[in-house]
Amino acid sequence: MVEPLEQIFASCKVERKELIPLLQEIQEKLGYLSDDAMKAAAEFLHIPPSAVYGVATFYNQFRFVPAGKHPLKICLGTACHIQGSKLIMEAMERELDIKAGNVTPDHEFSLDRVACVGCCALAPVIIDKKTVYPRMTPFKVEEVLALLKEENAHGRLPTNEP
Amino acid sequence: MEIILRNIHKQGYSPDISSYITEGGYKALEQSLEVKPGHLLSEIKLSKLVGRGGAAFPTGLKWELAHNAEEYPKYVVCNADEGEPGTFKDRIIMERDPHLLLEAMAICGRIIGSTQGIIYIRGEYFDAYEILKKAILDAEKRKFLGRNILGSDFSFNIRLYRGAGAYVCGEETALLDSLEGKKGQSRVKPPFPTFTGYEDKPTALNNVETLSNIPEIVLKGGEWFSKIGSPLSPGTKLYCLSGNIHKPGVYELPTGTPLSELLGKYGGGVEGKLKAVLPGGVSSSFLTDRELSVNMDYPSVAKAGSALGSGAVIVINDTHCMVDIAKRCTEFFAHESCGMCTPCREGTKRAKEMLTGITQGSGELSSLELLRDMRKVMYDTSRCGLGQSALNAVVSAIEKFRDEFEEHIAAKKCNLGICSG
Numbered sequence A: 001m002v003e004p005l006e007q008i009f010a011s012c013k014v015e016r017k018e019l020i021p022l023l024q025e026i027q028e029k030l031g032y033l034s035d036d037a038m039k040a041a042a043e044f045l046h047i048p049p050s051a052v053y054g055v056a057t058f059y060n061q062f063r064f065v066p067a068g069k070h071p072l073k074i075c076l077g078t079a080c081h082i083q084g085s086k087l088i089m090e091a092m093e094r095e096l097d098i099k100a101g102n103v104t105p106d107h108e109f110s111l112d113r114v115a116c117v118g119c120c121a122l123a124p125v126i127i128d129k130k131t132v133y134p135r136m137t138p139f140k141v142e143e144v145l146a147l148l149k150e151e152n153a154h155g156r157l158p159t160n161e162p
Numbered sequence B: 001m002e003i004i005l006r007n008i009h010k011q012g013y014s015p016d017i018s019s020y021i022t023e024g025g026y027k028a029l030e031q032s033l034e035v036k037p038g039h040l041l042s043e044i045k046l047s048k049l050v051g052r053g054g055a056a057f058p059t060g061l062k063w064e065l066a067h068n069a070e071e072y073p074k075y076v077v078c079n080a081d082e083g084e085p086g087t088f089k090d091r092i093i094m095e096r097d098p099h100l101l102l103e104a105m106a107i108c109g110r111i112i113g114s115t116q117g118i119i120y121i122r123g124e125y126f127d128a129y130e131i132l133k134k135a136i137l138d139a140e141k142r143k144f145l146g147r148n149i150l151g152s153d154f155s156f157n158i159r160l161y162r163g164a165g166a167y168v169c170g171e172e173t174a175l176l177d178s179l180e181g182k183k184g185q186s187r188v189k190p191p192f193p194t195f196t197g198y199e200d201k202p203t204a205l206n207n208v209e210t211l212s213n214i215p216e217i218v219l220k221g222g223e224w225f226s227k228i229g230s231p232l233s234p235g236t237k238l239y240c241l242s243g244n245i246h247k248p249g250v251y252e253l254p255t256g257t258p259l260s261e262l263l264g265k266y267g268g269g270v271e272g273k274l275k276a277v278l279p280g281g282v283s284s285s286f287l288t289d290r291e292l293s294v295n296m297d298y299p300s301v302a303k304a305g306s307a308l309g310s311g312a313v314i315v316i317n318d319t320h321c322m323v324d325i326a327k328r329c330t331e332f333f334a335h336e337s338c339g340m341c342t343p344c345r346e347g348t349k350r351a352k353e354m355l356t357g358i359t360q361g362s363g364e365l366s367s368l369e370l371l372r373d374m375r376k377v378m379y380d381t382s383r384c385g386l387g388q389s390a391l392n393a394v395v396s397a398i399e400k401f402r403d404e405f406e407e408h409i410a411a412k413k414c415n416l417g418i419c420s421g
């Protein structure tokens, strides 16, 4: 079994109602739910793997392939839709050269759609993990991406190099 | 007149427990410990408070049923799933005045005879989750939560539970199933959660905003509350303004405030020319500029043919194509239907296909009548509110903007150039 899972199981009760918090924790650690992780969760809670898979696929939060380093989500909820979220999505798909639901080949970005994240007064919004980018325009999409790409690049540079 | 945001709007107010106590926080809980639960219950009933989560069910009656149930343990569950697009009021309460909610839940526990509260909080609300987590610890330290609250024989604990992203889990019975680690699919009602709720035990389940009214009702009395706003659903309401409006945000106003006043005086007016308003989110029906005088309370909005729901007031100006917006609504419901019952599972999908067809120039006129019939069938036969109200927005758009739909179908084009062929 993958090691971080053992740690998670160690602090979890063997009760069916722990399934969703358990999957949330696994996803937080691994970045997604692998088949092996779901099987391990099923074994741990003494329920069939199909029950785990059924629950995992029911909820929007869970993903089954690793997300990008920046898991970008574009809100297509009604308030954001009214403020042009469709154009934001198109701009993002164009800039990243992937369709919603996919990850860039370098794994830096993944792109998903959500329906309202409770920031409707700031519509339209893009979310990157816990950061909300408010009042987006197609032009600002380019700016945000430039910023994140730069951050990514610098993140990999050894700190002391001239 | 503010009841819920009264603290938040004070200068220098923080979500900290000391701020809350300075403003008289936890006094209502203290007072509740000195009187009989039955007395508190009669005040809640007298207040005529109705649920703010969408269904407008009388809170006093709900708590009376839970109070009278004789099985233990009982549970107090707070619905903080806030998933209706355009709604962002509960988040404000939890992030800025978390103790208001905690105090209210403890009082509810005292009334119905429960020692365990659970907050089911939307997964994306990271900040609210952390703030509530800290608030619970602080309240426990000061003996407002935990064993023997303030030295009394009443004990009450609150647990946080993070949702995993499913709109239907805002529906109370789906929420309960989700809490039990299952797919969030609605249960058949009756039995209602007041008898058969969390782990099949009596449960009082309420929205964040509903609960946040309770401490003031305890302090000032039910009669005081019942005189605020519109008599049939008294109190205040948090309206979430979004869309084409100059000052989007959350506004707390007495129930019954006219829609025109909400948009003009508070929202700073519509951006551009008003076309339509959804007064209660995507589950409600569109209103137009002819209906702006409607009073924003539950019975009045219902009489105008729509619903106040959670209070998501979404404003749409004339740069938008109603067919496109209707299509977007159907996409949402088709995605979020839990699939448990056939009318909703199939109906939302077919509606989405029809609307997509209309926007792409392959629609048929007969679809417009079919959608109206489908709405009726889905209303009559769907298991929960999602399916029952899924086609409200679409059918009201067809009724009020029929020419736009006919034009898309006959001329196979969108005059505004929004729907792509």
Ligand SMILES: Cc1cc2nc3c(=O)[nH]c(=O)nc-3n(C[C@H](O)[C@H](O)[C@H](O)COP(=O)(O)O)c2cc1C
Residues within 6 Å of the ligand: B050, B051, B052, B053, B054, B055, B056, B057, B079, B080, B081, B082, B083, B084, B167, B168, B169, B170, B171, B172, B173, B205, B206, B207, B208, B210, B211, B384, B385, B386
């Ligand atoms: C599809 C659907 C979604 C709902 N979402 C929410 C929600 O996010 N928050 C909420 O409080 N109530 C929601 N409700 C209403 C709840 O079922 C329930 O009526 C409410 O939480 C009861 O609390 P109240 O009486 O305080 O309003 C939803 C209902 C349906 C049918």
Ligand code: SF4
Residues within 6 Å of the ligand: B168, B185, B186, B336, B337, B338, B339, B340, B341, B342, B344, B345, B382, B383, B384, B385, B386, B387, B388
């Ligand atoms: S109406 Fe829709 S969401 Fe509700 S139980 Fe039926 S399929 Fe599920």
Ligand code: FES
Residues within 6 Å of the ligand: A075, A076, A077, A078, A079, A080, A081, A115, A116, A117, A118, A119, A120, A123, A124, A125, B085, B086, B087
């Ligand atoms: S609709 Fe986008 S945040 Fe609410």
